[in-house]
Amino acid sequence: MAHVTKNSVKMDELSPHLTLLEAAVAISRKLLPRPNHLTPGWCAAVASILEATARKPGNVSPDKSFEDLSYDDLCNAALAMVPALDQGKKTCLGKMIKDAVTSSRSKTRSNANLGIIIAISPLAAASRSPCTLLSPIDADTKIKQCNAQDSLDIYDAIKLSTAASLSQRDLYDIYGSAPVSIHDAMRYAATTEPTDSIAALWASGYQSLWDTLLRDLQHNEAHGTPWEQTIILTALSQLARTPDTLIIRRHGRPKAVQISSEAADVLSLPHGKRQAAIDEFDWRLRHPCRINPGTTADLVAAALYVHLWNSNFHDFFNNTLK
Secondary structure, rough: OOOOOOOOOHHOOOOOOOOOHHHHHHHHHHHHOOOOOOHHHHHHHHHHHHHHHHHOOOOOOOOOOEEOOHHHHHHHHHHOOHHOOOOOOOHHHHHHHHHHHHHOOOOOOOOOHHHHHHHHHHHHHHHHOOOOOOOHHHHHHHHHHHOOHHHHHHHHHHHHHHHOOOOOOOOOOOOOOOOHHHHHHHHHHHHHHOOOOOHHHHHOOOOOHHHHHHHHHHHHHHOOOOHHHHHHHHHHHHHOOOOOOHHHHOOOOOHHHHHHHHHHHHOOOOOOHHHHHHHHHHHHHHOOOOOOOOOHHHHHHHHHHHHHOOOHHHHHHHOOOO
């Protein structure tokens, strides 16, 4: 693994009272070297680090690591993907994903952010000027422009990252040849066991991201919820709504459905009892074995990307240089 510069954010450096936007600004001030304006790659990096910094049940966070994945790994992978995600106007979506995965894998011990890269890349490729709001149609248009070479590059990226952990499929198997249409492969993965939630985004045109996770982020922020609780509650809402893909793949659908039910139970509690329940839920996801809702975290990062890109984060990011 190549030498990397530590560029992570300690929890005690972020006030628990910050809003989501304020926390994103605080993180961006730590990341070096920054460009003189917000780019899709840098927005993706900040969104990814912001998601990882929140202490979500069962996920890696600043004070909780896995044997093969740490918080610093996630931060380094987030920064490594920046150059590739900034090439949306010059390169095809498949090459963007392959380049981002290649760069990230050179900086980390394991697959740190394949799901985030696949979820965010169509959004980054579709992001234009700060004055133009990003929409689901924009991301879907980029996906529909993919050709056979994009499919080949995306399959190569997945194999480079994590092919050994993927289940074999009757059609469009990652161990086989890349399909002509990546959209057809994603649609199949979204509807065939073990179902894949990120593939479902690609297959359905990204509208579900706006209708669920982005809506949850905006709802929590509008009600004055501080940044970390906003992210945690959004993750719990997504987990309660949809069994996590990574849990399905590693532990089976019955266990994933059970975990989703437990997340719903936590959310149903009164505010005063919820934090203790979140802590207990987090402990159960780590003992006696690791049950990591990793796909849920990837989807939260994608929603954070849209939330930040479509906000006045551009102005605040630029002002961090002044």
